[in-house]
Amino acid sequence: MFFLFGMNSFNRRSVTGPARCQFCGREALQEVVEHGTRVSVFFIPVWTFGRSYHVTCTACGRQSSASRREAAALARR
Numbered sequence: 001m002f003f004l005f006g007m008n009s010f011n012r013r014s015v016t017g018p019a020r021c022q023f024c025g026r027e028a029l030q031e032v033v034e035h036g037t038r039v040s041v042f043f044i045p046v047w048t049f050g051r052s053y054h055v056t057c058t059a060c061g062r063q064s065s066a067s068r069r070e071a072a073a074l075a076r077r
């Protein structure tokens with residue numbers, strides 16, 4: 001019997017509705033990128049770790065890190 005393990009990193013991008021940018025102060029679309037690493041068994045993802053979230057303002061292009069809760073709040077807009 002054998003097991004086939006794999007590990008890969010991923011980036012998931014989503015653009016949210018307009019929100020006020022903390023740098024330029026304008027209402028603009030914010031791009032949220034989730035980065036993480038997945039462990040898979042027989043190509044089925046079973047565990048994700050090392051998640052981080054980055055928010056990029058589409059108006060000024062500045063980037064900041066965000067918590068999972070902040071990213072989820074932006075995605076609901």
Ligand SMILES: [Zn+2]
Binds near residue numbers: 025058062
């Ligand atoms: Zn901005």
